[in-house]
Amino acid sequence: xxxxxxxxxxxxxxxxxxxxxxxxxxxxxxxxxxxxxxxxxxxxxxxxxxxxxxxxxxxxxxxxxxxxxxxxxxxxxxxxxxxxxxxxxxxxxxxxxxxxxxxxxxxxxxxxxxx
Numbered sequence: 001x002x003x004x005x006x007x008x009x010x011x012x013x014x015x016x017x018x019x020x021x022x023x024x025x026x027x028x029x030x031x032x033x034x035x036x037x038x039x040x041x042x043x044x045x046x047x048x049x050x051x052x053x054x055x056x057x058x059x060x061x062x063x064x065x066x067x068x069x070x071x072x073x074x075x076x077x078x079x080x081x082x083x084x085x086x087x088x089x090x091x092x093x094x095x096x097x098x099x100x101x102x103x104x105x106x107x108x109x110x111x112x113x114x115x
Contacts, residue, residue, distance in 0.1 A: 006033075012107040015040065022107065023098075030104035035096045036060070041088035049101040051079040053087065058095030061088050071097075 002024060009021040017037035025031050044063075053062065054076040061070045062077050064085050069077055079085050089095040 009033075010107065014042075018042070020107065025104050027104050029100060029102040030106070032099045032101070033096070034099065035094055036087070036089040037094060038089050038092055042086050044084055044086045046082045046084045047101075047105070048081050049103060049105050050081050052100040053077050053079070054098045054100075056096045056098060058089065058093050059091030060095050060097060061090040062086075063088065 004022075004024040006021065006023075009023060011022070012020045014020065017035075018040050019035050021033045023031035023033055044065075053060070053071070055071045055073055057073060059070060059072050061068055062079070062085055064079075064083060070090060071077060087097075
């Protein structure tokens with residue numbers, strides 16, 4: 001067993017107010033908790049990992065090149081490998097969600113990016 005206490009997680013803040021925390025995981029899958037302030041959007045991006053996003057609080061809209069879906073508390077979405085997407089907090093309050101990636105990945109996806 002490998003417990004991870006939230007207060008001891010590795011954290012990363014890609015933008016002001018967009019906070020991410022790496023929860024328990026492995027090379028096969030990783031869990032990342034995140035929060036976004038109202039109006040914040042990640043850039044359009046893709047990656048080799050399949051991704052499931054589950055909203056815990058607030059509202060998030062997930063945009064792909066051809067579609068969009070607004071998720072509220074307990075809603076989820078699957079993004080396939082290499083599916084271009086961005087995630088925006090389109091609500092009036094802080095949004096909190098959980099991302100699951102398979103295979104697993106680290107924060108280097110964001111820190112080593114070239115825009």
